Amino acid sequence: MRKVYLDHSATTPVHPEVADLMMQYLTSTWGNPSSIHAFGREARKGVEEARERVAGLIGAKPEEIFFTSGGTEADNMAVLGTAYAKQKKGNHIIASSFEHHAVLDPCKFLEKQGYRVTFLPVTPEGLVRVEDVEAAITDQTILITIMHVNNEVGTIQPIEEIGRLAKTRGITFHTDAVQSAGKIPVDVNALQVDLMTVSAHKIYGPKGIGCLYVRKGTRLEPITHGGGQERKRRPGTENVPGMVGFGKAAELAARELDSESARLTVLRDKLIDGLMNRVDHVRLNGHRTKRIPTNVNVSIEFVEGESILLSMDMHGIGASSGSACTSGSLDPSHVLLAMGIPYEVAHGSLRMTLGRDNTEEDVKYVLEVLPGIIERLRAMSPLAQQKTAPVGKECCTSV
Numbered sequence: 066m067r068k069v070y071l072d073h074s075a076t077t078p079v080h081p082e083v084a085d086l087m088m089q090y091l092t093s094t095w096g097n098p099s100s101i102h103a104f105g106r107e108a109r110k111g112v113e114e115a116r117e118r119v120a121g122l123i124g125a126k127p128e129e130i131f132f133t134s135g136g137t138e139a140d141n142m143a144v145l146g147t148a149y150a151k152q153k154k155g156n157h158i159i160a161s162s163f164e165h166h167a168v169l170d171p172c173k174f175l176e177k178q179g180y181r182v183t184f185l186p187v188t189p190e191g192l193v194r195v196e197d198v199e200a201a202i203t204d205q206t207i208l209i210t211i212m213h214v215n216n217e218v219g220t221i222q223p224i225e226e227i228g229r230l231a232k233t234r235g236i237t238f239h240t241d242a243v244q245s246a247g248k249i250p251v252d253v254n255a256l257q258v259d260l261m262t263v264s265a266h267k268i269y270g271p272k273g274i275g276c277l278y279v280r281k282g283t284r285l286e287p288i289t290h291g292g293g294q295e296r297k298r299r300p301g302t303e304n305v306p307g308m309v310g311f312g313k314a315a316e317l318a319a320r321e322l323d324s325e326s327a328r329l330t331v332l333r334d335k336l337i338d339g340l341m342n343r344v345d346h347v348r349l350n351g352h353r354t355k356r357i358p359t360n361v362n363v364s365i366e367f368v369e370g371e372s373i374l375l376s377m378d379m380h381g382i383g384a385s386s387g388s389a390c391t392s393g394s395l396d397p398s399h400v401l402l403a404m405g406i407p408y409e410v411a412h413g414s415l416r417m418t419l420g421r422d423n424t425e426e427d428v429k430y431v432l433e434v435l436p437g438i439i440e441r442l443r444a445m446s447p448l449a450q451q452k453t454a455p456v457g458k459e460c461c462t463s464v
Contacts, residue, residue, distance in 0.1 A: 066380070070383045071382060074217075074416065078269065080317055083269060086309055095108070098111075112309070123242070123251045123263065128281070129279055131278075131296070135273060140262050147260070151284060156179060157180070158182045158209075159206060160184055161211050161403075162185060162186055162187060162403040163187055164212055164241065165241055187404055191218045191220035191404050214357050218350045218362045219359070220352050228257030231257070247319070250322065253278055260279055271311070274304055279298070289301070332424075339432040340361075361418070369413060370412060373415055398411055
């Protein structure tokens, strides 16, 4: 049976070069980087080289990179750390309604402490409107947090325009770039962000390591205490193998970004067009062109997304119905609901995300298998049997 992995937005396999470098720091260069002896100095050198490589991926300075346990911790540091550092200035935060839960949940946590949060609506194509951000700003606004690329539908947000707006108003601006860094060009200065979240395991690095970019001069209160590591922003003995692995993954991602982006865009479009041409009552979720090269997200009417996934798995195809962090939930995606997609249609969502090992043959195989799966499931679905005359294919696009 052919095996096709199409869940790269959930996680990616560790690159062999990353694994080789990590093994060195697991077996021979294993010192504590806070120690002053030669063993510690060797480990510290690896950490600082990794910091330089991660900084290079996003156009930052090495001293602006603070390693964390992953994207979730970095998002929490950005939201909570800013709120606590600037609480004397104001108590208002602006976020989109379809942020990752690593941003939404800290915002809701702050609401219980008396902070006010405005959750902005998004367009049916999954875009945040700059004018909505501007209209939401008050004299109490201390933080704007808008993700660079949505993790489920892949839409690329107008971060540069929002960053310019935040800068003119003196408001700290954070973006979650977990799904964009290493996949499309990302530069903290061009985007005019103060804080940026990046995660290693989305770019063929190890799990359990990420970072928060903090622009020099940005006020941020630590949310954990207990040591002087990471210049007191994030204490705790450093995960040296994870850090050096992250650094190597960032270096490789930067080197291959242009060629992989072009190659995956072709595969993405073949997968979208092939599915839309072969199956009726399929809706493309997200903007047709303002999306990362790796993402295909569709809603397939009259069937349940989980049933599709189980059937695809039986054919050797790994995909998802949304964020891996909420895959155990029976509720439809909050991202799709925020975009105005009906509850029953959102239940039939399917996310397929491409990666460096995917080929044109993989896409052909999926397009051979998936229409038959949908046809079989619809034949058993009471909803499909009750449908009226065909209304044609539906595609949510905007040029």
